[in-house]
Amino acid sequence: MSAPGSVAALPLVQRLNGILRRLPAWPLYPLGAAWMAWLFWRALSGVSVEPIDWLERAYGETALQLLVAGLAVTPLRRFTGLSLLRFRRALGLLCFAFVLAHLTVWAILDVQALDAVWADIVKRPYVTIGMTAFLLLLPLALTSNDWSIRRLGGAAWRRLHRLVYPAAVLGAVHYVWLARGFAIEPLVYLALILGLLALRLPRRA
């Protein structure tokens, strides 16, 4: 009511973008770390009678959620004008951190033996796929900083970061593949990711 007329007249999206511009992105990192620690704490304190499996899934699903969130940024801006671009790096890096945590729980707490870890990677297709997704994300995490963007140049950096598309598909397939019977959640992630990628396809005039 007391706001100057010029601001009130701005469309909702522009006002939201104005607010978002003033929000710092850095708090996402401590929030993500706190969430990771909270999940670990719950696993330690009896959330499930099988806490290793629970934690492995919790970290993996969080990684997929962050992947979906990161992939949603561009279509969201294109179709609604809402820009979350400033938060995308944090979403991507946190996604990688949860993938790493997922992988660590699997290797150290679940499989527990290096030779067995290697055997699983080579012999089990869903593990091979998950590991491939991780390796695709690794260079993206390592170059998610201003220095790397300058060093690589914007065009090359963007080309490199398209690796997130195959990584996301492989991550979702990894989840679908390990289900027994007809499970819905993994298919929802796969559909979301394929949908978000489809929105990026060049449209023919």
Next chain:
Amino acid sequence: AAGLGLTAVPARAAAELEPNTLEQIRNYNNFYEFGYDKTDPARHAGAMVTRPWTIRVDGLVERPGDYAPEELLAGLEVEERIYRLRCVEGWSMVIPWNGVELADVLAKVGVRDGARFVAFETTVQPEAMPGVRRRVLDFPYLEGLRLDEALHPLTILATGIYGEPLANQNGAPIRLVVPWKYGFKSIKSIVRISLTAEQPPTTWSRTSPQEYGFYANVNPHVDHPRWSQASERRIGGGLFAGRIPTLMFNGYEAEVAALYEGMDLVENF
């Protein structure tokens, strides 16, 4: 529950087994009728109606008919059997079952000549079973045993755990327990027992024949196509529990190996 000495379980082997708590046994279940998450059965199974309960006994039997569980158990002594339970997914528990030998129940209904297999079927109650409504699998859930497996003294029909009636998520009111086979063979909440001449279809081997065979004997040397079966994690060990080696026939090799003499266990997985 009768003393262990009366059972076919070697007392020495059983004494080494530390049973899981009732809390663990009731809160980590595969019962796909209630959903595929391990905690879904505990959440939803309360809605399953278990009384009255009828088991249809048919096929190659002398006395076919619809029986209440009490009729099938009448006169039989319910024993305690402390068995390992090994899930095909790579986890395990130790469960103090209360039950009767399936052989004694089959003797009551009379197995006719020509019967070579026993087929079992789980109840289907769509209103109580979200997994059935979502068609997680092709229900009703079906399982089967070769007749000599069914008549083996380790094979029981269980009605309780720790001296208490089975919780619904554990397969109330009556379920099969075949301790040397992967858990999915031990069919829950049985409403039908048929004696057949031909090998009956089973749900998992029909759903994914390259992954689940009819026999499904616990075997650390034959991997599941998607994961190793060499080791398992005992439920209840917490976040830092180690894996333990999986035993041939789940530790019941001395008792059951003879059933499979001369059979290729890789072929017949």
